[in-house]
Amino acid sequence: MSIELYEMNIEDYDEIYQLWENSEHIGLSEADSHFGISKFLERNPGMSYVAWDGDKLIGAALCGQDGRRGYIHHLMVHPDYRRQGIGRSLVGRCMYSLTRIGIQKCHLFIFEDNEAGTAFWESLGWTPRVELTMMSHFLDE
Ligand SMILES: CC(C)(COP(=O)(O)OP(=O)(O)OC[C@H]1O[C@@H](n2cnc3c(N)ncnc32)[C@H](O)[C@@H]1OP(=O)(O)O)[C@@H](O)C(=O)NCCC(=O)NCCS
Helix, strand or coil, X not given: CCEEEEECCHHHHHHHHHXXXXXXXXXXXXXXXXXXXXXXXXXXXXXXXXXXXXXXXXXXXXXXXXXXXXXXXXXXXXXXXXXXXXXXXXXXXXHHHHHHCCCCCXXXXXXXXXXXXXXXXXXXXXXXXCCCCCCCCCCCC
């Protein structure tokens, strides 16, 4: 087994979406359509990564920035490949890509009941922001 990490390419969208769709704790929406991810990758070149085992896609992480802060979305490693450092490596690539352009802090959203996910992020030094609540509004209403 030889795991390789590459920059995310929109040509691999179907495999990436399938991985996310079959994952626990990943919330998908219209923003994750082919069009949406394509726009995201164009806007944030060289920041999102995937992991392959040969021709099998086994991990993905979306990363972007708004000029001020970085954001990591939809980190997922196939269940058969967990606890081998692949999640950590994907996040490392994302964080390096942000550091390289001077972004000093990165945020992420995680479902409250995702205990394994929280343990993962905490093991990498991320801190839960218990003083904050996320609020959202659709813009076409
Ligand atoms: C979270 C996830 C991406 C971790 O991927 P992974 O490749 O297994 O993680 P790593 O092997 O790099 O783990 C690094 C460290 O995180 C911690 N960790 C990872 N999974 C953990 C778990 N299930 N429980 C407790 N700690 C965990 C450990 O400290 C681990 O180091 P160790 O294996 O040497 O003890 C993976 O479990 C996953 O895809 N989960 C479903 C989707 C998800 O929840 N994504 C996060 C959304 S915010």
